Amino acid sequence: xxxxxxxxxxxxxxxxLGYWYIIIPTIFLGLIVGGIPGFSAANTIIxxxxxxxxxxxxxxxxxxxxxxxxxxxxxGIPAILVNIxxxxxxxxxxxxxxPMAKQGKGQQALAISFVASCIGGLLTTMLALATMPILxxxxxxxxxxxxxxxxxxGISLIASIxxxxxxxxxxxxxxxxxxxxxxxxxxxxxxxxxxxxxxxxDGVPLIPALVGLFAVSEAFVIIEKRVIVxxxxxxxxxxxxxxxxxxxxxxxxxxxxxxxxxxxxxxxxIPGAGASIASFVAYQxxxxxxNTPEKYGTGHPEGLIAPExxxxxxxxxxxxxxxxxxxxxxxxxxxxxxxxxxxxxxxxPSLFENQPKVGYGMFMAMAISYVFMFLTILPLSRYxxxxxxxxxxxLAPMIISFTLVGGFVPREYMFDMYLALAFxxxxxxxxxxxxxxxxxxxxxxxxxxLEKYFLWSLKKSDGDIMVLFSSTLGNILWVAFALSIILxxxxxxxxxxxxxxxxx
Amino acid sequence: xxxKPMITRRTLLGTGAAAASLTLASPGLLHxxxxxxxxxxxxxxxxxxxxxxxxxxxxxxxxxxxxGTDFEPGFYPGASGRVxxxxxxxxxxxxxxxxxFGNMGPEVLNWAMQAxxxxxxxxxxxxxVDKDPCCLFVGAESPLKTMDDIIAAAKTRRxxxxxxxxxxxxxxxxxxxxxxxxxxxxxxxxxxxxxTVAGAVTGEVDFSVLTSGSVIAxxxxxxxxxxxxxxxxGEALDNAPSINDAYDMDLPEMLSARAFGIHKKAAxxxxxxxxxxxxxxxxxxxxxxxMDAYIASKGQPExxxxxGVEECEAFKQAMLEMGARYKSLLSGA
Numbered sequence: 001x002x003x004x005x006x007x008x009x010x011x012x013x014x015x016x017l018g019y020w021y022i023i024i025p026t027i028f029l030g031l032i033v034g035g036i037p038g039f040s041a042a043n044t045i046i047x048x049x050x051x052x053x054x055x056x057x058x059x060x061x062x063x064x065x066x067x068x069x070x071x072x073x074x075x076g077i078p079a080i081l082v083n084i085x086x087x088x089x090x091x092x093x094x095x096x097x098x099p100m101a102k103q104g105k106g107q108q109a110l111a112i113s114f115v116a117s118c119i120g121g122l123l124t125t126m127l128a129l130a131t132m133p134i135l136x137x138x139x140x141x142x143x144x145x146x147x148x149x150x151x152x153x154g155i156s157l158i159a160s161i162x163x164x165x166x167x168x169x170x171x172x173x174x175x176x177x178x179x180x181x182x183x184x185x186x187x188x189x190x191x192x193x194x195x196x197x198x199x200x201x202d203g204v205p206l207i208p209a210l211v212g213l214f215a216v217s218e219a220f221v222i223i224e225k226r227v228i229v230x231x232x233x234x235x236x237x238x239x240x241x242x243x244x245x246x247x248x249x250x251x252x253x254x255x256x257x258x259x260x261x262x263x264x265x266x267x268x269x270i271p272g273a274g275a276s277i278a279s280f281v282a283y284q285x286x287x288x289x290x291n292t293p294e295k296y297g298t299g300h301p302e303g304l305i306a307p308e309x310x311x312x313x314x315x316x317x318x319x320x321x322x323x324x325x326x327x328x329x330x331x332x333x334x335x336x337x338x339x340x341x342x343x344x345x346x347x348x349p350s351l352f353e354n355q356p357k358v359g360y361g362m363f364m365a366m367a368i369s370y371v372f373m374f375l376t377i378l379p380l381s382r383y384x385x386x387x388x389x390x391x392x393x394x395l396a397p398m399i400i401s402f403t404l405v406g407g408f409v410p411r412e413y414m415f416d417m418y419l420a421l422a423f424x425x426x427x428x429x430x431x432x433x434x435x436x437x438x439x440x441x442x443x444x445x446x447x448x449x450l451e452k453y454f455l456w457s458l459k460k461s462d463g464d465i466m467v468l469f470s471s472t473l474g475n476i477l478w479v480a481f482a483l484s485i486i487l488x489x490x491x492x493x494x495x496x497x498x499x500x501x502x503x504x
Numbered sequence: 505x506x507x508k509p510m511i512t513r514r515t516l517l518g519t520g521a522a523a524a525s526l527t528l529a530s531p532g533l534l535h536x537x538x539x540x541x542x543x544x545x546x547x548x549x550x551x552x553x554x555x556x557x558x559x560x561x562x563x564x565x566x567x568x569x570x571x572g573t574d575f576e577p578g579f580y581p582g583a584s585g586r587v588x589x590x591x592x593x594x595x596x597x598x599x600x601x602x603x604x605f606g607n608m609g610p611e612v613l614n615w616a617m618q619a620x621x622x623x624x625x626x627x628x629x630x631x632x633v634d635k636d637p638c639c640l641f642v643g644a645e646s647p648l649k650t651m652d653d654i655i656a657a658a659k660t661r662r663x664x665x666x667x668x669x670x671x672x673x674x675x676x677x678x679x680x681x682x683x684x685x686x687x688x689x690x691x692x693x694x695x696x697x698x699x700t701v702a703g704a705v706t707g708e709v710d711f712s713v714l715t716s717g718s719v720i721a722x723x724x725x726x727x728x729x730x731x732x733x734x735x736x737x738g739e740a741l742d743n744a745p746s747i748n749d750a751y752d753m754d755l756p757e758m759l760s761a762r763a764f765g766i767h768k769k770a771a772x773x774x775x776x777x778x779x780x781x782x783x784x785x786x787x788x789x790x791x792x793x794x795m796d797a798y799i800a801s802k803g804q805p806e807x808x809x810x811x812g813v814e815e816c817e818a819f820k821q822a823m824l825e826m827g828a829r830y831k832s833l834l835s836g837a
Contacts, residue, residue, distance in 0.1 A: 046553035139706040140645075184583065187693055188670060188835050189617070191583075198590050201583030271702040326725040327702045334698060335553065341721065341802055411551075411581065452695070459692055460664045460709075 008356050009129075012364045015058070022059055023066045023365075023372050030070025031377065035078050037086045037211045037406025041071035042331040049339070057343040058361065064339065065365040068332050070373060072275070072315050073117040076308055080109045081387045082399055084215035086406070088206045088445055089275025089311040092283045094214060095438055096296060096303030103299050106388045107239075110381035111246025112301050113308045118374040119254070120261030120309025122367055125316040128265060129363040135269045135317070136324035141473050142270045144456040148468060149477035150267065151450040154280035154442065156485060160287055161297065161439045172435040176443020179204055186452045187459055199415040206276075208407035208416045209444050212423025213430075213437045219399040220428040222392045243381050249301050256302055257309045260286055264310035268317020271327045275311040276445050282310030288488045291495075297438075316366055323351055323359045400424075539777040540573040540601065546764075547596060547604045549588020549611065551581040555717070559762050560605050562801035563633050566794045570784035577605075584669060585611040586620065593622040598767035600777035608632070608761040609715075612820050613671040616827020617835045629763040629820060630771070630778075631785040632811035634803060637733025638674035638758045639716045639741060640681075641726045643705040651729050651750070654711065658687040666694045666703035666712035670834045673758035674713035676826050677732030679833055680755050681747060691833075701726060715760040716741055717804055733757035736806045756822050763816055786810065 033039040045052060045064055052060045075090035080097035093113070100109035128135060142150075158173030182193040183203030194200040250257065260282040267278040286306035287296045296303045314330075321327040328334035345351070345358055352359045387395070407420030427437045461467035469475055546564070550556045557579070564575040580588035585606060596602035608629055615624045640651075648654050657663060667675045670693050682689045694703045697718035704712035705725050719728055720740050728744040734757065735741050747753055764785065771778040788794055789810045798808045811819070827834070 043553070049553070139702070143706070143708045186695060189584065189693075190835075198583060198587045201586060202581075271698070271706065321702070325702075325705055326723045327705055328698055337721075338558075338802065342800070412579065456692060456694075456708075460690065462662070462690070 005356070005360075008360055009364070012357055012361045013368075016062060016361060016364045016368050019059065019062045019365075020372070022062050023369055024376060026063050026066035027070040027369065027373050027376060030067040031074035031077070033067075034071030034074025034076075035086055037078070037084055037207060037215070037403050037409075039071075039406070039409060040075075040087055040332070041068040042335055043410070044071070045332065045335045045339075049335075052339050053342055057340070057345065057358070060339055060343070061336075061358070061362055062365045064332075064336050065362055066369040066372075069121060069312070069315055069366055069369045072121075072312055073114065073308075073373060073377070076113045076117065076311075077110065077384060079214075080113060080304070081106055081384065082215065082395070083218040084399065084403055084406075085210055087275070088210060089279055089314070090307070091210055091214075091276055091441060091445060092279040092307035093304065093311075095283065095307075096298070096300050098218075099297070099299030100301075100304065101385075101388050104388075105242070105299065106385035107242040107381050108246035108249065109299075109304060110384055111243045111378060112250045112304050114374065114378050114381060115247050115250035116257050116261075116305040116308040117312045118370045119250075119257050120264065121312035121315055122370040123258060124261050124265040124268075124313040125363055125367045125370065127262075128269075128316045128320055129360070129367075132320055132324055135265070135320045138266060138269045139271050139321055139325070139327070143471070144453040144460070145468060145471050145474045146477055147270070147453040148450065148457060149474060149481050150277065150281060151446055151453060152481055153284055153484065154277055154446045155450060156481075157280055157284040157287070158439045158442050159485075160284065160293070161436050161442075165434060168433075168435050169439050172430065172437070172439035173443050176440035177447040178443070179209070179440070180444045180447025181451060183448070186455050197415065199411075199413055199419075203448050204444060205407075205411060205416055205419065206445060207410050208420035209423050210441065211403035211406050212420040213427040213441050213444075215399055215403040216420060216424025217427025217431055217437060219396040219403075220424065221431055223396040225392055227389055227391060227395075240382060242385075243378065246381070247378070250305060253302060253305055256286065256305050260306040261309040261313035264313020264315075265317045267310075268314035269320045271321050271325075274318075274330050275314040277449065278310040278314045279307035280442060280446060282306040285484065288484045291491075293488060293492070312370075316363070319362055319366070323362065326351075539774075539780050540571060542601065543574045543576045544571070545596065545602045546575050546577045547588055547592040547602065548577050548579050549581065549585035549592075549604070549606055550579065552577075552579040556605065556607065556762060558801040559633060559798075559803060562797040562803065563788065563794065565797050566791050567785060567788045570787045570791070571780070584614055584671070586614055589627075590621060593620070593627060593767070596767070598769035598773065600766065600770045600774045600781060602767070602770070603781075604765040606763065606765055608763050608816060608819050609638075609673040609759050609823060610669065610671065612823040613673065613676075613827045613834075616824050616831060617671045624824070626768050627765050628768055628771075628813065629765040629816035630782055630813045632761050632763040632809065632816055632819075634798070634807045635757070635759045635761040635809050635811070636715045636717045636804070636807050637731050637735070638672075638677050638713060638760065639719055639728050639732060639735075639744060640674075640678065640711060640713050640730040641704060641719050641728045642711040643707065644725050644727060646704070646707070646711065646727075648711060649727075654729070655685060655687070657710070658685075658689070662688060662690050663710040664692050665689045666700045666709035666714075667691050668697055668700050668714055669693045669695065671827065672713075673760065673823070673826075674715065674732065675834060676830055677747065677755065677758035678713045679830050680732075680753070681730070681751065684751050684753055717760070717807065720804060721802070733759060737804055740804065756826070759819070761811075761816075761819060763811070782812070786812070 033044045075086040076093045078084040079090045079093035081101050083094045083098040085091045097109050161169050182200055184191050184201050263282045264278040283306045286302055287293050318330045318333045322333045328337045404417045404420055407416045430437050457467050568574050580591050592604045642648050675691055692709050694700045700712045700714045701722045703709045728741040731744050732747050734746050
């Protein structure tokens with residue numbers, strides 16, 4: 001980094017810090033909209049577009065960036081406490097976050113999630129800032145063939161989940177993949193399995209599926225109990241000790257945070273890939289190389305750290321193609337592009353030559369937002385965890401009504417509310433009969449993405465299946481994928497053997 | 505001397521009947537004279553916050569002053585606009601209080617690929633807000649720098665070309681070019697403008713075709729080589745030539761053209777209301793505030809162009825015809 005860039009960074013740092021009066025209220029706004037299913041940073045920025053456009057460029061940017069980061073973290077809060085992932089990016093969070101809440105460790109789980117999010121987000125922001133030109137090249141190598149393998153990393157989680165009951169796990173996964181194939185195909189737009197519903201032409205909408213499978217079905221289940229926390233859990237008055245313990249647990253696993261947030265960063269810089277892919281891939285990788293894979297899904301801190309640090313890694317990653325190539329990496333980045341163009345900022349390779357303070361300022365705003373988020377939100381975990389002690393007689397109807405509205409919000413179709421309810425019933429039946437709803441959901445979320453990349457690859461190669469092995473990077477990823485499947489089995493056998501030795 | 509009664513039974517009945525007829529007819533008369541009495545609902549078949557939304561808000565912010573009422577947009581995205589049209593045609597009353605704000609290019613092509621549940625002649629567009637020609641562009645780092653490079657490369661292998669979706673005017677422009685040059689291009693639908701630009705920039709495809717507004721917005725990440733219409737913005741599209749000039753063709757302009765549409769029945773049943781709509785729509789173009797609003801919404805000023813019922817209908821029919829011609833290539837049928 002040359003001295004000119006360093007002085008710009010220092011200048012931008014102090015300037016951004018001076019906007020604390022915008023960042024802090026926006027963080028709270030972001031947490032609220034992130035926590036409400038169906039809302040997101042993207043649609044909040046759209047709603048507040050007149051305000052954003054009225055602000056000067058720097059204030060508008062800081063507002064959007066803070067909102068984006070906080071909403072990402074906010075989506076994890078209801079995912080942990082009441083099993084409601086507000087966005088697809090938080091879909092992997094409840095896998096271990098919610099079991100922790102049920103064990104009476106909601107406060108710890110929140111603290112772990114906040115630390116993982118903030119450190120993951122901060123670290124990847126700094127890394128993106130330092131290596132932007134290199135990272136921007138990732139998109140030039142990760143094409144549809146390579147993305148197929150990335151998708152398979154995430155989808156292979158179904159097999160891991162199925163490990164406890166292979167038949168039921170695979171049935172649930174295939175059901176999810178079948179549901180995910182509903183809608184028009186990506187090449188010729190031929191409708192499949194839409195049952196005549198026009199609302200299903202674009203596929204099963206994610207938010208209704210998400211809130212239905214996780215939250216509505218959970219509401220049906222918890223209504224049979226008095227409170228969310230299990231009888232054998234630790235129902236105790238919230239205290240600072242639990243928060244500090246959560247911080248300690250997360251900090252002890254700093255390598256894990258670094259590793260999984262990097263997965264998020266790399267996936268985030270690929271145009272079109274998003275937080276849902278990153279969080280599932282990070283979870284799968286975390287589980288594959290863990291010494292205690294059997295603990296995943298039961299309230300294991302590492303199972304919570306992985307998706308949270310990964311989806312916050314995506315946040316900084318999506319800015320890279322936007323700023324360096326002029327390609328928005330996701331929906332929120334696309335709206336930022338519109339707002340910045342309104343202010344006369346032109347994106348692409350010339351941005352850092354013509355308006356370097358704008359480019360560096362966005363990353364600086366992100367870094368400072370994460371620092372402020374850590375300081376302001378962490379203490380609130382003590383109060384937020386009270387939710388798990390609310391009697392379910394009140395909580396369950398609130399969850400159902402809240403999530404049905406959440407299902408309605410993204411497209412404003414009544415159909416989506418009914419769909420959320422239908423998924424809720426499906427989820428309830430699955431839970432009661434021992435099928436894993438997460439396996440269904442992985443199929444629903446990642447199935448259409450896998451199909452998209454697969455069909456693109458086949459279309460590009462005129463149907464030649466060998467295209468899957470036509471790129472060097474793709475082949476390296478295939479090997480890595482094979483290793484990530486085989487090595488955990490080998491490690492598991494070794495561990496088993498070691499345990500058996502003393503018995504002999 | 506006997507006096508005739510002032511009101512006979514016959515005159516009483518006659519007057520009563522006339523009064524009743526007048527009373528029954530008066531709401532219609534009043535309606536006609538005071539249209540619009542309430543807000544106009546506008547069905548937008550794309551998502552809120554997108555280009556159509558910005559375009560609609562810019563235009564309606566000026567039109568509402570001429571019409572004397574406000575517009576209430578409802579967003580019905582899905583299936584490349586099909587959902588919005590089906591809801592408009594199926595559920596909205598044909599009374600001139602319900603309009604649709606669509607895109608006469610890609611959305612009309614949908615009907616050529618797969619017929620909707622309604623008759624496509626049961627609605628028509630009466631006012632074009634803007635038109636944006638499609639173009640062919642490469643990524644800034646692409647080895648293909650000129651059209652000659654593309655033609656030379658196409659002789660050695662089948663080139664992959666990104667497009668927003670198969671049934672898109674830009675796709676037709678490319679297929680027509682392929683017909684003229686004897687080249688078989690392989691269209692890859694990259695699902696939307698962002699993906700299409702990204703595909704060309706990152707090398708997922710050899711080059712892409714798209715509406716020029718989105719290409720201009722991508723800045724210097726891309727370079728435009730050919731326009732499937734007239735290049736009226738010059739430098740903004742790298743002074744790329746028109747396909748007709750460059751290759752001696754007579755292809756109709758391949759456009760994305762946003763326009764307001766209405767039920768045919770509404771215009772037939774309420775010609776007075778329809779007249780109010782069309783006349784105020786045209787007046788809006790005379791107001792300099794429209795250009796300011798359009799530029800503020802990031803519209804390309806040169807693309808703001810009025811077209812009335814006849815021009816819109818001709819464009820719609822041309823799209824249906826082109827769609828039918830290339831249906832087998834665009835739908836895989």
